[in-house]
Amino acid sequence: MTPYDSALATAAPTAPLVDGFGRSVTYLRLSVTDRCDLRCVYCMSEHMTFLPKAEVLSLEELDQIASAFIDLGVTKLRLTGGEPLVRKGAMDLVERLSRHLRSGALREVALTTNGSRLAVHAADLARLGVRRVNVSMDSLKPEVFARLTRGGDLARVQAGIAAADAAGLSVKINVVALAGDNAREIPDLIAWAHARGHDLTLIEAMPMGEIDEDRSDEFISLADVRRELESYWTLTDLPLATGGPARYVRVAETGGRVGFITPLSHNFCEGCNRVRLTCTGVLHTCLGREDAVDLRAVLRSGASRADLAQAIRAAVTAKPKGHDFHIERGAAPSVARHMSTTGG
Numbered sequence: 484m485t486p487y488d489s490a491l492a493t494a495a496p497t498a499p500l501v502d503g504f505g506r507s508v509t510y511l512r513l514s515v516t517d518r519c520d521l522r523c524v525y526c527m528s529e530h531m532t533f534l535p536k537a538e539v540l541s542l543e544e545l546d547q548i549a550s551a552f553i554d555l556g557v558t559k560l561r562l563t564g565g566e567p568l569v570r571k572g573a574m575d576l577v578e579r580l581s582r583h584l585r586s587g588a589l590r591e592v593a594l595t596t597n598g599s600r601l602a603v604h605a606a607d608l609a610r611l612g613v614r615r616v617n618v619s620m621d622s623l624k625p626e627v628f629a630r631l632t633r634g635g636d637l638a639r640v641q642a643g644i645a646a647a648d649a650a651g652l653s654v655k656i657n658v659v660a661l662a663g664d665n666a667r668e669i670p671d672l673i674a675w676a677h678a679r680g681h682d683l684t685l686i687e688a689m690p691m692g693e694i695d696e697d698r699s700d701e702f703i704s705l706a707d708v709r710r711e712l713e714s715y716w717t718l719t720d721l722p723l724a725t726g727g728p729a730r731y732v733r734v735a736e737t738g739g740r741v742g743f744i745t746p747l748s749h750n751f752c753e754g755c756n757r758v759r760l761t762c763t764g765v766l767h768t769c770l771g772r773e774d775a776v777d778l779r780a781v782l783r784s785g786a787s788r789a790d791l792a793q794a795i796r797a798a799v800t801a802k803p804k805g806h807d808f809h810i811e812r813g814a815a816p817s818v819a820r821h822m823s824t825t826g827g
Contacts, residue, residue: 499556500795502768502802510559510757511552515545516570517762521597522633523619525659525688525701529633539762540779542572546579548760548778551791553583558590565762568600577611584612591615595657599635601643609650616647617684619657622665623675631664648679655742656683662703669708670716677739684729684742705743712741728755758799766795768802 500508518533519526540548549560560580567573583589594608598618608616620640622628628637647654656676660666669685676683688702709732712718717735729742759767764779776798781791 500552500799502799504802504804506755506802507556508756508758508768508799508802509557510561511549511557512561512563512757512759513545513549514563514565514760514762515567515573515576516565518569519565519597520569520599521566521635523597523621523659524631524633525661534763540764542576542579544764544779544782545576545762547782548764548791549580550583551788551795553588554788555792555795558588559593560589560591561593561595563595566597566599567594568596568604574604574607574611577608577613581611593617595619596643597632597635598640598643602639602646605643605646605650605652608647609652613652615653615655617655617657618644618647619659620644620672621658621661622668623671624668627664627668631661644679644681648681654679654681656681657686658683659686659688660703660705660708661688661701663701666703666708670712673712673734673739673741674737677734677737680739682731682740682742684744686744705745709743755802758802766798768798772803774798774801774803 502508516539522529522531553560560583562573562577564570570576577592580589580592584592592611592613593615594613595617596619598620601616601618605616618640620628620637621631622637625637628635628640644654644656656672658665658669658672660669665672673683685705685708687705709718712734716737718732718741719735721731721733721740723731723740729744731740731742733740755769759770760778761767764777764782766776766778768774768776776794778791778794781794786794
C-alpha cells in the first residue's frame with residue numbers, strides 16, 4: 484500500500500464525479516507517453532518533436548493522479564499513448580494500478596495499442612488483470628499498412644493480436660476510415676476480425692493537430708460507410724454500452740459486431756462519461772475542445788490529496804457540453820494538439 488492509499492483508507496467516502504450537465508464521469512483515459520514507434524499519417528507529422536523527459540509525469544505521478552480519480556468514483560481506466568508500451572516502465576505502472584482491481588475499487592484496466600509490442604507483453608498484461616485491448620490496424624495489405632504507418636510491420640501487429648488472443652485478452656480492432664486508402668478494404672477488415680472472434684470499430688478521421696496532408700481529402704462519413712455495408716450485409720443495431728462512444732451493430736452474415744465512432748457525422752457527447760489525462764498531467768475533459776487543467780502543476784506544488792481532488796472536481800464541473808469538430812479543405816485543425824498527445 485502506498486502512502487497515498489494509506490490516506491485513502493482513512494478518508495471518508497466522497498461524492499462521485501458529476502459534470503455541470505449531470506453526466507457521471509467514471510472513465511479515465513490515461514496517456515503514459517506522447518512517443519510512438521509508428522507515425523500514422525492521420526495522427527501525426529512524419530517528423531514529430533516529442534516532449535522532454537522532465538515534462539512527462541513519472542510513473543509515481545501517473546499512479547497518484549489515477550488513484551485520485553479512482554477515489555472519486557472512476558471505475559474504468561484505459562492506458563493510451565502515443566504507444567503506451569514504448570514507455571520504459573509501462574508494465575510497472577500496470578502492476579501498480581492492478582492493486583485497485585484487487586481491491587474492487589477499479590472495475591477495469593484496458594489498453595489501446597498499435598500492437599507492435601503486444602506479443603512481448605500480452606501474457607503479463609493478462610496476468611496483471613488487463614482483460615481488454617484495442618489494437619489499431621487500418622489495412623490488411625502490408626504495403627498499405629506500411630505506408631499509412633510510415634514503416635509499420637503488419638505481420639508484427641498481427642502476431643501481437645494472436646498473442647493477446649492466446650493470453651485470453653479480449654481484442655477489438657480499431658480502424659480509421661480513410662476515403663482514398665482503406666475504404667474499399669473495410670468489408671475485408673470486418674470479415675478478418677470477425678473470423679477471429681474480434682469486434683471491430685470504425686472511426687472517422689478527427690481534425691486534431693497539424694499533419695502533412697489535408698484531412699479533407701481522406702475524410703469519409705461513417706453514415707456513408709454503413710449504407711454501403713447494408714447493401715450486402717444485414718446490420719442490426721445493438722443496445723450495447725461499453726463505456727465508449729461507439730454505436731454497435733451485429734452483422735448477421737459474420738455473427739460479429741461493428742462499432743461506429745462518429746465525431747463529425749453524428750455527435751456522441753450526450754452520454755460522455757470520460758476525461759483524458761495527457762502524459763504531462765494536463766486534464767482534458769473534452770477531446771474536441773482546448774480546455775485544459777494542469778494537474779502536474781497542482782501535484783508538483785506539494786498539493787494534498789484534498790487539493791488534487793478539488794482540482795479534478797473543478798475541471799469536471801466545467802466539462803463542455805460537447806465538441807465541435809469540422810473538417811474543411813485548407814482549414815486549421817479544430818484542435819491544435821495531436822491525437823498522440825491527447826491519448827485518443
